[in-house]
Amino acid sequence: MTNTSDTPTRSADGSLGDLTVEIWRGDVEGTFETYTVPHQTSQTILDVVTYVQRKLDSSLSYRFVCRVGMCGSCAMTVNGSPRWTCRTHVSEVLEDGNRVRIGPLRNLPVIKDLATDMTEFFDKWARASGQFRPTAPESLAFAQVSPNSKERREADAGIECIGCGVCYAACDVVNWNKDYLGPAALNRAWTLVNDVRDGERDTHIAAVAVDAGCHACHTHGNCANHCPKGINPTASIAGLKRAAFGAALRGKL
Ligand code: FES
Numbered sequence: 001m002t003n004t005s006d007t008p009t010r011s012a013d014g015s016l017g018d019l020t021v022e023i024w025r026g027d028v029e030g031t032f033e034t035y036t037v038p039h040q041t042s043q044t045i046l047d048v049v050t051y052v053q054r055k056l057d058s059s060l061s062y063r064f065v066c067r068v069g070m071c072g073s074c075a076m077t078v079n080g081s082p083r084w085t086c087r088t089h090v091s092e093v094l095e096d097g098n099r100v101r102i103g104p105l106r107n108l109p110v111i112k113d114l115a116t117d118m119t120e121f122f123d124k125w126a127r128a129s130g131q132f133r134p135t136a137p138e139s140l141a142f143a144q145v146s147p148n149s150k151e152r153r154e155a156d157a158g159i160e161c162i163g164c165g166v167c168y169a170a171c172d173v174v175n176w177n178k179d180y181l182g183p184a185a186l187n188r189a190w191t192l193v194n195d196v197r198d199g200e201r202d203t204h205i206a207a208v209a210v211d212a213g214c215h216a217c218h219t220h221g222n223c224a225n226h227c228p229k230g231i232n233p234t235a236s237i238a239g240l241k242r243a244a245f246g247a248a249l250r251g252k253l
Pocket residue numbers: 064065066067068069070071072073074075084085086087
């Protein structure tokens with residue numbers, strides 16, 4: 001049973017007791033090993049992993065940088081769901097009162113323990129034409145883009161992606177089809193299609209209107225349900241499907 005309360009349960013002596021923490025060790029051939037970690041108020045999953053690495057087993061590999069939800073490097077699988085661990089409190093995810101199981105992100109090769117290889121994830125951003133291509137590269141003037149324009153609002157809805165890979169790990173289509181570009185890369189493409197400063201809108205659309213691109217999305221919505229930043233890549237992909245249809249009618253595909 002999951003404790004959804006933010007308030008941890010204290011024992012009779014006032015302490016929070018110990019957590020039973022299972023952590024994946026090894027690569028694809030690995031196994032879960034169990035550690036005992038003191039439970040503390042406001043403790044995050046990243047705090048737990050750091051405690052294990054610093055106090056119990058210095059050979060544990062994992063990745064983090066900012067610890068404040070900005071860099072996107074700390075994502076792991078926590079009790080079966082992909083999450084950003086620096087912003088996930090233990091009290092949100094506990095099972096059976098004190099158990100936490102932590103593994104690497106799904107759908108990515110495991111380098112070691114909790115560290116995954118993000119190469120294919122970011123290579124797909126490049127395949128999705130994720131690079132901004134300015135219309136006026138020589139200009140020193142700031143582009144004037146109304147915050148109320150439709151394009152600006154569409155781009156703003158997806159622009160806060162931190163590249164954590166949570167949506168990619170949550171996506172069943174990526175799991176079935178390793179070639180699928182995935183929700184993060186497609187969301188990036190959608191922000192560029194709507195960026196009026198970008199001069200190659202049709203290039204971005206053509207890059208994603210391919211077999212393993214936007215049309216491969218089954219609209220399950222797992223990406224939107226798990227995104228820690230509240231982005232809805234499913235909606236972005238739907239926008240790309242409409243844009244691809246329009247480009248086809250204009251003879252651009
Ligand atoms: Fe940077 Fe978690 S450590 S987002």
